[in-house]
Amino acid sequence: MGKNIVILGTQWGDEGKGKIIDLLSPYAHYVVRFQGGHNAGHTLVVNGHKTILHLLPSGLLHEHVIGIIGNGVVLSPVDLMNEINMLKEQGVCVKDRIIISEAAPLLLSYHIAMDKAREKIIDKNINLVIGTTGRGIGPVYEDQVARRALHIGDLKNIKCFSTYLKKNIDYYNFLLSNYYHEETINYDNVIKNILEIRSDLLSMTKDVPEILNMACKNNHTVIFEGAQGTFLDIDHGTYPYVTSSNCTAGGVCSGSGIGPLSINYILGVTKCYTTRVGLGPFPTELFDEIDLHFFNVGKELGSSTGRRRRTGWLDIVALRRSIKINSLSGLCMTKLDILDGLKNIKICIAYKLSNGIEITNTPFCINDWNDLTPIYKTIPGWMESTAGIKSFNLLPLAAQNYILEIERLVGISIDMISTGADRTETIILKNPCI
Structure with a gap:
């Protein structure tokens, strides 16, 4: 029985969506980009070899997968062809497995x-x-x-x-x-x-809504790949410091031509800490040795721009907002291994306003974001390595408690945990495609 799975970011992008999409793509017939453009950067690591995709869907490294670029994507034709040729040079031929919506706007x-x-x-x-x-x-x-x-x-x-x-x-x-x-x-x-x-x-251009709706009828599995993240959404992000498209689950339907009742599962991807590139609000941002740890150990440079990512502790207030906006079915936590060696780990559980009032919701107006101070809960870290672990029970007890505490705070299940960059370095507690 086929399923339609949405995989999107719950923070400010760079959560590691590309790896998760690549990991689950063996179960899919189609992988669909539904918004954004070549400002996205999805990094895939297979057997130590790194591939960065900007326009092409992340599932295309699997030779049976058909990649679809929906009408919600703004398409740079030059960059598309460059990316196709880049993969060809690596021995991955994808041109005959790409379908582009005839309604996709051209970026020139x-x-x-x-x-x-x-x-x-x-x-x-x-x-x-x-x-x-x-x-x-x-x-x-x-x-x-x-x-x-x-x-x-x-x-x-x-x-x-x-x-x-x-x-x-x-x-x-x-x-x-x-x-x-x-x-x-x-x-x-x-x-x-x-x-x-x-x-x-033109050889790649077809009627995407017709293809996707036929895929549903034929019980094919489709993965919809989000770019950027929830708080860069043009409507629900930290406006005006946002991107120009709908990165949230609502963008799937308008950006591809599939109806909302056809979506079976929505997976939100979040780092075990928080990053963002560019300007804009960031309540839990750090400027200390922990920031240097996240930057150096987490290799926090933008895959599209090479810019240094700003780093901070995990923000539960923002994450809960993402869960509501996207109707998330479950979460995937990435970069757990980057927390290895930290004596204590902080989680933002609320915000305090300048007048002393505590709030547990994100604001809308940009000036209200400037009035926030994070309230943290501190939990014990762990000194052991979690890198490459593939079973939850093999994690250090403190790491297990960290995951369980996040699950308790956000109220939905954590179905996947990434413990390294390679597609195999993942704990799968529930496979959304099965």
């Missing part, structure tokens, strides 16, 4: 130019700098909402496509030149690059 060079131009503006009266990846994600989502986006399916009629492309480039060049004093985009170069890969793109 003028989107990237605009994104980078905005990030240079420091005067917040002109523009809010949030520390984006600079890859054009925001501008192309803006085009979609403003009804001027170009889509993969538009490439079928190249004459019409060329006309609208010229209009868009003229529009962006006006802004780049007059407001940001940046170099403009050359139309001839853009259309030339598109034409060179047009046939490849």
Whole structure:
């Protein structure tokens, strides 16, 4: 009996979703990206070899899996082809196993130019700098909402496509030149690059909602792969320090064309501590030797940007919010082994406002986030190694108690625990695909 499984991040991204998707993909027929773009970075480690995917679904390292890029994904065609070729050089041929929604918006060079131009503006009266990846994600989502986006399916009629492309480039060049004093985009170069890969793109383009609904009818298992994390969601995140898409479970339906009643299980992935890249609120952020421990031992550099991730203790208040927003069925805790050797471990269980009032919910307004001080519960750490352990009973007793305490605090089951980067270094208490 097939199942539709959603796997998404519960924090600010970088939770280790790629590994978990790769691990469960042997049970799946399809793995579907439903939002974001090549600002995502999913790291897969198989037998010590690291592969980082940005656009392609993480399950494609399994040769039976078909990868689908849904309409909610903003697609850089150049980066897509580069990624396909990168895997081919590693001996993994995926081009014939990729399906792209004809409604996926195209991310082109003028989107990237605009994104980078905005990030240079420091005067917040002109523009809010949030520390984006600079890859054009925001501008192309803006085009979609403003009804001027170009889509993969538009490439079928190249004459019409060329006309609208010229209009868009003229529009962006006006802004780049007059407001940001940046170099403009050359139309001839853009259309030339598109034409060179047009046939490849169209060969992968199909009706994704029809395929997914037929998969449900045929009892095939589908994994929906989230990018970024819950608190980077455009509607439910720490706005305005968010990404431009819906990273939460609601984005699955709008970004792929499958109905909500077709979803059987939603797995939330969370680190055993917390990280975020870029600017924005972070109540449990650390600036001490524990921060250095998480950074150095956890190798906390962004897989898309190479930027240093900010680190902090696990935030139960935020995690409980993610559970509610996403209707999570269960949790996967990652990077348990990074806590090895810590004498004491803290968990944020509430926030205190400046007026002394304690709250157990996350705020919405950005200024309210600045008024929070975390309230911690301290539990004993462990000196033994958990690295590579594959059975819960083999964990140090203190590590078991840590997991059980989190489970008690959040009120749902912890079904998986990652104890290392490799796909095999995982404790599976419940397989959501079975």
